[in-house]
Amino acid sequence: SQQGEEDPQALSIQEGENATMNCSYKTSINNLQWYRQNSGRGLVHLILIRSNEREKHSGRLRVTLDTSKKSSSLLITASRAADTASYFCATGGGSNYKLTFGKGTLLTVNP
Amino acid sequence: DGGITQSPKYLFRKEGQNVTLSCEQNLNHDAMYWYRQDPGQGLRLIYYSQIVNDFQKGDIAEGYSVSREKKESFPLTVTSAQKNPTAFYLCACTGGNYEQYFGPGTRLTVT
Numbered sequence: 001s002q003q004g005e006e007d008p009q010a011l012s013i014q015e016g017e018n019a020t021m022n023c024s025y026k027t028s029i030n031n032l033q034w035y036r037q038n039s040g041r042g043l044v045h046l047i048l049i050r051s052n053e054r055e056k057h058s059g060r061l062r063v064t065l066d067t068s069k070k071s072s073s074l075l076i077t078a079s080r081a082a083d084t085a086s087y088f089c090a091t092g093g094g095s096n097y098k099l100t101f102g103k104g105t106l107l108t109v110n111p
Numbered sequence: 112d113g114g115i116t117q118s119p120k121y122l123f124r125k126e127g128q129n130v131t132l133s134c135e136q137n138l139n140h141d142a143m144y145w146y147r148q149d150p151g152q153g154l155r156l157i158y159y160s161q162i163v164n165d166f167q168k169g170d171i172a173e174g175y176s177v178s179r180e181k182k183e184s185f186p187l188t189v190t191s192a193q194k195n196p197t198a199f200y201l202c203a204c205t206g207g208n209y210e211q212y213f214g215p216g217t218r219l220t221v222t
Contacts, residue, residue, distance in 0.1 A: 004153075031209050042117075042201055042213035043154075088153060092209045097142050097161075098169075099211060103153040 004032075004089040004102030012108045019076040021105040023089030024069075030092050032065055033099065034074050037086045046074075046087075081111045114138070117202050117214035124196075124221050132187045132217045134202035143185040144211065147171060148199045157200075160185055189219065196221045 007022045023032070031050045035043040049056045049065045049072065056063045062075040076083055086106050090099040115136040124130045134143065142161045146154040156169030160179040174193025179185055185204075189196045199218050203211040 033210065035213075040199075040216070040218070042215045043203075043211075044213070045210045048208075048210055090211075097205050097207060097209055097211075098144075098156065098159060099209070100156075101146075101153040103151070 004091055004100060006087070006089055006102045006105040008105060009103070010106045010108070012110065013079060015079060015081055015109055015111050017079055017109075019079050019083070019107055019109070021074045021087055021107070023072045023074070023102055025072075025089075025091045025100075025102075026070065027091075029067075032063075032072050033090045033092065034061075034063060034072075035088045035090060035101075037088065037104070039085075043088065076107075079107075079109045081109050083107060084109045115202060115204055115212050115214040117200075117217050119217060120215065122217055122219045124219070126221055127191045128221075129191055130189050130196075130219065130221075132189070132200055132202075132219070134185045134187065134214055136183055136185075136204045136212075136214075138204060138206065138212060139182070140204040140206040140212070141182070142205045142207070143179070144203045144205075145169075145175070145177065145185070145187045146201045146203065148201060148216075154201060157187065189221075 033048045034046045037043045060077045065072045086104040088104045090101045118133045144159040145157040158177040160166035176188045202214040
């Protein structure tokens with residue numbers, strides 16, 4: 001079953017603008033991660049935020065987590081054409097390190 | 112050069128034939144996973160293995176089989192019992208920090 005649901009399904013912006021993607025989930029989690037997938041390729045891990053953290057930064061990425069609302073957001077600042085990809089959130093909670101992925105947001109950054 | 116590889120990149124089979132997808136990693140990670148991705152969809156877990164000679168069904172295991180005879184290898188067989196096998200298949204592994212490392216994927220087309 002897919003626990004994470006990203007919003008919006010697709011987002012188109014101009015280079016230099018910020019992009020915000022949201023993720024909602026249903027059950028309690030140990031951590032939430034964001035991954036990026038270029039068309040036809042494997043996923044690449046971007047950032048992990050633990051359930052006891054509220055915000056995390058990595059370069060141009062900023063992730064927030066609100067466990068009371070069971071939601072997370074990924075902000076990409078000063079976007080570039082090379083940021084064009086699908087972005088997935090994934091939640092983890094068990095000792096078996098399984099992740100449950102959402103359906104993703106397709107981000108298109110126009111030059 | 113550490114990583115996780117999948118072969119082949121593209122695979123074509125006739126309906127009714129079994130086919131085996133390869134996944135190899137040299138990251139010395141214990142846990143390995145197989146996912147299926149359909150167009151515009153997220154990842155769905157087929158099987159996972161936390162240790163050699165042990166594996167567990169994921170959410171959509173019917174019509175698939177796996178083996179884990181070596182730590183570095185986790186092949187997936189798509190059997191003729193899988194009703195809709197055409198998809199993009201992704202293999203991943205993790206060393207226990209929840210972050211998953213993905214292979215480049217195998218696109219299987221069954222006609």
